Amino acid sequence: MLQGQVDYDRIAASYDRRFAHGGLSGPASALSELISDMRAKRILEVGCGTGHWLESLADSSGQLYGLDLSAAMLGQAQQRDKRFHLTRGRAGQLPFPDASFDLVFCINAIHHFQQQQRFVREAKRLLRSGGALAVIGMDPRCDLSRWYIYDYFEGTYETDLVRFPSWGTVLEWMAASGFEQAKWQLVEQILDNKQGRAVLDDPFLQKEACSQLALLTNEAYATGVRQIEAAIQAAEARGENLKFPTDLFLAMLVGRVHGKAVVPARNP
Numbered sequence: 054m055l056q057g058q059v060d061y062d063r064i065a066a067s068y069d070r071r072f073a074h075g076g077l078s079g080p081a082s083a084l085s086e087l088i089s090d091m092r093a094k095r096i097l098e099v100g101c102g103t104g105h106w107l108e109s110l111a112d113s114s115g116q117l118y119g120l121d122l123s124a125a126m127l128g129q130a131q132q133r134d135k136r137f138h139l140t141r142g143r144a145g146q147l148p149f150p151d152a153s154f155d156l157v158f159c160i161n162a163i164h165h166f167q168q169q170q171r172f173v174r175e176a177k178r179l180l181r182s183g184g185a186l187a188v189i190g191m192d193p194r195c196d197l198s199r200w201y202i203y204d205y206f207e208g209t210y211e212t213d214l215v216r217f218p219s220w221g222t223v224l225e226w227m228a229a230s231g232f233e234q235a236k237w238q239l240v241e242q243i244l245d246n247k248q249g250r251a252v253l254d255d256p257f258l259q260k261e262a263c264s265q266l267a268l269l270t271n272e273a274y275a276t277g278v279r280q281i282e283a284a285i286q287a288a289e290a291r292g293e294n295l296k297f298p299t300d301l302f303l304a305m306l307v308g309r310v311h312g313k314a315v316v317p318a319r320n321p
């Protein structure tokens with residue numbers, strides 16, 4: 054029913070459709086605040102994809118670096134902004150010298166990394182004194198969340214329990230790697246309740262709009278869509294408008310590296 058990994062090279066050209074309705078403001082605001090608090094100058098996003106989040110930070114005075122495994126995703130990012138410093142590589146083996154960044158962040162990507170804990174250790178190695186690692190994403194274990202995709206596409210929830218580290222686990226990895234003050238902060242609630250047939254136009258119901266569906270075989274995906282259609286029909290026959298809830302939470306987990314940030318001298 055499942056395919057191994059999402060092929061981002063294949064879907065790179067259409068990936069940004071997910072941001073067509075403006076995207077989410079919470080993660081960008083939380084990152085901007087962190088950058089300005091820390092006065093971070095060299096900033097790296099690991100798993101940067103098409104550079105959507107790097108672009109949201111373009112007003113910060115930092116130099117923006119992105120790393121991703123997919124050459125095609127990086128190609129999209131470079132088209133977005135020629136000033137991004139982009140590198141192809143793996144999160145578990147970051148090709149940068151020790152103590153070369155002030156902020157390393159990762160958003161909606163850690164669940165794709167094969168070496169998740171090693172990524173946290175690598176981020177620690179890359180960070181300067183006073184630097185920080187920020188990991189932003191959802192935890193499918195969160196009791197408050199609901200997502201109709203999990204209800205209608207068999208196995209997607211169970212697969213996510215395996216792919217996604219819990220928020221607590223990421224904080225433990227940070228502590229084990231020597232980060233201080235590992236903290237949790239809610240940065241976004243994604244709320245979008247579709248009713249009845251309107252769900253069939255949900256952009257996130259497209260096969261490749263989210264990794265939960267992209268990982269399904271075509272047959273498993275088609276079965277899920279048929280189940281949604283059958284549920285709508287049955288509800289209509291009862292005179293009801295069926296609800297398809299999306300209520301997901303994104304948290305930002307921040308680990309700090311001991312020491313004061315070395316703030317470059319200001320020009321007189």
Ligand SMILES: C[S@@+](CC[C@H](N)C(=O)[O-])C[C@H]1O[C@@H](n2cnc3c(N)ncnc32)[C@H](O)[C@@H]1O
Nearest residue numbers: 061100101102121122123143144160161162165
């Ligand atoms: C869901 S996308 C997120 C992209 C971007 N952060 C965003 O939110 O739009 C996940 C990204 O992680 C990248 N990726 C997967 N495995 C990786 C790895 N081991 N190292 C670095 N990047 C990886 C994929 O190529 C893809 O671009």
